[in-house]
Amino acid sequence: MLHQTRTIAAVLIACLLGLQGCDDQTPTASPVFPGVAAGSAVDTQLQDERIELVARGIAIALRTPLLRHGLLEDLRDSPFPEHRIHLRSYLTGERGRTITAVAAEGAGVSADRFLAVVKSLPHLQISVPVSYDRVTWTGSDSAVVIGITLSKEELPRLRSVSGYSTRTGEPVVVPTRVMLPYPVILVAPVEIDFGRDPEGRRRSAPKHSRKTISTSEETFFLQSTTECDPTTAVIECDTGGGSGEGGWTSGVQLPSGYTYQCMVAAGAPGDADGDGILQQCEHELADAFGPYLQWDLGEETSQRQPYFAVKRGGTSTEVKIMYMMSYFADGGHDFWGGAHDGDSEFLIFTVSYKNGWWRLSTVYLSAHWGVTGWDASSLRSTGEFEHPDGNIYGRPKIWIAEDKHANYSSQQKCDEGANYQDNCDQPINALEIHSAIADRNVGNRESGSTQLLNCVVRTAYGGGGTRQECLWTDSEFTGWQNVHEKNSTAYTKIFDAFDF
Numbered sequence: 001m002l003h004q005t006r007t008i009a010a011v012l013i014a015c016l017l018g019l020q021g022c023d024d025q026t027p028t029a030s031p032v033f034p035g036v037a038a039g040s041a042v043d044t045q046l047q048d049e050r051i052e053l054v055a056r057g058i059a060i061a062l063r064t065p066l067l068r069h070g071l072l073e074d075l076r077d078s079p080f081p082e083h084r085i086h087l088r089s090y091l092t093g094e095r096g097r098t099i100t101a102v103a104a105e106g107a108g109v110s111a112d113r114f115l116a117v118v119k120s121l122p123h124l125q126i127s128v129p130v131s132y133d134r135v136t137w138t139g140s141d142s143a144v145v146i147g148i149t150l151s152k153e154e155l156p157r158l159r160s161v162s163g164y165s166t167r168t169g170e171p172v173v174v175p176t177r178v179m180l181p182y183p184v185i186l187v188a189p190v191e192i193d194f195g196r197d198p199e200g201r202r203r204s205a206p207k208h209s210r211k212t213i214s215t216s217e218e219t220f221f222l223q224s225t226t227e228c229d230p231t232t233a234v235i236e237c238d239t240g241g242g243s244g245e246g247g248w249t250s251g252v253q254l255p256s257g258y259t260y261q262c263m264v265a266a267g268a269p270g271d272a273d274g275d276g277i278l279q280q281c282e283h284e285l286a287d288a289f290g291p292y293l294q295w296d297l298g299e300e301t302s303q304r305q306p307y308f309a310v311k312r313g314g315t316s317t318e319v320k321i322m323y324m325m326s327y328f329a330d331g332g333h334d335f336w337g338g339a340h341d342g343d344s345e346f347l348i349f350t351v352s353y354k355n356g357w358w359r360l361s362t363v364y365l366s367a368h369w370g371v372t373g374w375d376a377s378s379l380r381s382t383g384e385f386e387h388p389d390g391n392i393y394g395r396p397k398i399w400i401a402e403d404k405h406a407n408y409s410s411q412q413k414c415d416e417g418a419n420y421q422d423n424c425d426q427p428i429n430a431l432e433i434h435s436a437i438a439d440r441n442v443g444n445r446e447s448g449s450t451q452l453l454n455c456v457v458r459t460a461y462g463g464g465g466t467r468q469e470c471l472w473t474d475s476e477f478t479g480w481q482n483v484h485e486k487n488s489t490a491y492t493k494i495f496d497a498f499d500f
Contacts, residue, residue, distance in 0.1 A: 044149070047149050050120060051149055053107050054107075054118055054121070054124075054187060055145045055164055056145075056169065057103030057106050059164035060106030060107070062099075062143070062166040064102060067099055067102060068143075068166060072213060074090070074096075075134075076208055076212070077205050078202050078205065083213050084126070084190075086124075086194040086198035087118060087125060087187060088118050088124065089194075089197070089198045090126070092199075100114060121149070122190075123194075124190065125191065125192075125194075126185065126187050127186055129184065129372055130179070130370050130371075130375070131214065132179070132370050132496070133183040133184065135212055135497050137212060139211075144164065144174060144183070145163060145185045145187065146163040146187065147187040148187070148188050149188075149189060158176050159176060166185075178371060178486055178489075179489040179493070180372070184372055216498050247354070248354045248356075251359040251391075252351075252360075252394050254281070254358065258280070258281045259353060261278075262277055262282075263317075264276060264277070272443070273443035273450040274449045275449040282441055285310065285321060285358065286436035286441075288358070289349050290323070290395060290436055292395055292434075293400055294400060294411075295432065296425070296426050296427060297428050298423075300403055301327060301328070301331035303329075303460070304328060306325055306437075307326055308321060308322060308440060308441055309441065309442050311444045311449075318350060319352070319353075320349070320498075321348070321349045321351065322500055323434060324442070325344070326342075326344065326469075326491075328342065329342065330403065330488065338486075339486075340485075340486035340487055341478045341482060341486065341488070342469075342476070342479030342480075343404075343488050345366045346494055347363060347365060347407060348363070348364035348498060349364075358393075359393035360393050360396065361381065361382060365379075365406075365407040366406070366494075367408065367417055367422070368406055369489070369494070374419075376408075376417040376422070378409075380409045384409045385398075395433070401414055401417060401424060404423075408424065411425075411427060442472070444495070444500045454471055454473065455468045456470075467481065468480075473490070476489070477490055
């Protein structure tokens with residue numbers, strides 16, 4: 001699977017035509033597609049060759065703009081989690097038949113043979129697995145199609161996989177341990193129950209007019225751990241905001257005593273970034289809710305120069321705070337390696353005001369955000385965290401994976417994170433409070449708001465000379481250094497994905 005072979009089409013055609021001793025049994029479809037389908041009787045190598053042929057054929061078909069935008073629309077309108085589509089039923093349905101015909105021609109087989117290949121494999125789904133890509137991809141030909149038969153547990157162990165360009169149809173080597181500079185369209189074994197008629201359900205779902213697959217609101221709520229409808233792509237969860245009935249008698253009060261006075265007309269005096277929140281209040285909120293950090297004894301790369309951003313939330317009483325951790329380096333995994341310059345992990349807190357009190361309701365925890373196969377990011381409610389100071393609506397305790405800096409709500413979640421690749425098994429006793437520094441507020445750019453900071457030099461831990469990081473510029477985050485070949489995801493991608 002990991003190495004492209006130029007004989008795939010020839011081998012497959014020979015097998016399908018019975019010219020070689022290949023077992024081409026097509027599995028009988030169950031009336032209900034299981035969450036993880038059993039594999040076919042063919043050996044692993046032939047399965048890998050077949051799924052590569054499928055991926056290559058689809059990539060060639062998607063060179064046609066009409067088909068590429070058609071698939072984007074069908075993913076956008078899919079009612080399944082993360083807008084996934086059941087591939088077999090889609091390719092035989094009305095919307096997918098043209099893709100089947102062009103993909104088959106590109107792969108050098110007939111449409112019937114192409115579908116036979118798809119049916120000979122475990123049930124597959126097609127999706128855009130990275131949330132940033134779902135929010136930003138508008139159908140350009142910059143995407144890469146990847147076909148894998150591996151499970152999520154196996155994928156993080158690989159350094160690269162084979163993919164195919166939707167611009168040229170040619171093979172591309174795709175690294176697995178970094179956020180990629182292009183969208184990925186993934187063909188892989190199904191992970192959910194698509195039901196008895198997945199194409200019928202997709203076809204009858206409501207249609208949307210947006211030009212992207214998803215929205216930043218879905219990105220935020222889709223990874224929620226609260227009670228939500230698991231069969232819908234748009235998961236509307238109760239975030240515990242301040243709009244409910246009854247009064248609050250506890251929470252957090254700010255040093256200045258600011259209450260709802262924090263909220264002002266956009267651009268009013270004291271609102272330098274024009275987002276409708278006083279700058280003093282933004283800093284006090286970010287500092288008051290700055291989390292306790294639980295480090296591991298083996299942590300060697302905790303040095304950082306953090307920043308923060310604040311914006312209004314979804315209700316009139318709600319505020320979102322992004323803590324940009326801004327590590328100088330990622331120390332890599334003890335066994336798998338992967339060290340790189342900079343580490344742009346982040347946290348997004350949702351806090352609300354009511355009756356004189358501010359309360360934390362949810363925390364979005366980045367954990368290798370945007371990295372296919374590794375992403376363990378999640379949205380969790382305040383009740384899922386430890387609160388060392390006893391205030392369940394105040395600072396939460398965040399567990400940080402050793403040298404990889406992924407964020408978790410508990411030690412167990414950390415040790416299970418990234419398919420058990422992360423590690424928090426030696427927690428130190430002392431906790432660090434993550435403070436917010438007033439002049440590290442980067443502002444925001446939503447709805448014409450103002451960026452307060454962009455290019456900044458390193459000042460912490462001995463300084464970094466004149467090297468700059470431009471936080472609002474679409475370039476990789478290097479941690480103010482250039483030691484390794486790999487860098488980290490640009491913060492501007494994160495701002496875009498979450499509408500800061």
